[in-house]
Amino acid sequence: MTDVYRALADATRRQILDLLVGRDGVTLFEICSRLAESGTGSSRQAISQHLGVLEECGLISTEREGRTKLHWLNTAPLREITRRWPIDTRGTD
Numbered sequence: 001m002t003d004v005y006r007a008l009a010d011a012t013r014r015q016i017l018d019l020l021v022g023r024d025g026v027t028l029f030e031i032c033s034r035l036a037e038s039g040t041g042s043s044r045q046a047i048s049q050h051l052g053v054l055e056e057c058g059l060i061s062t063e064r065e066g067r068t069k070l071h072w073l074n075t076a077p078l079r080e081i082t083r084r085w086p087i088d089t090r091g092t093d
Contacts, residue, residue, distance in 0.1 A: 004077045007057045020073035
């Protein structure tokens with residue numbers, strides 16, 4: 001199983017997650033198009049592999065609608081990070 005930290009270490013995977021924050025239920029075609037607009041030079045196959053890593057560690061979930069596969073963001077693994085290392089919000093200067 002892929003580690004959440006390893007998944008987040010890659011800039012393209014973080015871009016995919018950023019994209020899903022704004023809009024859930026996104027197809028591979030839409031993800032590829034949006035990343036191409038932002039200047040990411042990854043192929044469709046490479047992006048598909050990135051999605052596989054994100055799905056394996058639980059950061060995204062997928063659902064099939066006919067021949068279309070939709071991708072949703074799952075923030076539960078990120079909440080575990082904040083439980084492990086809580087953020088001090090007291091504003092230490």
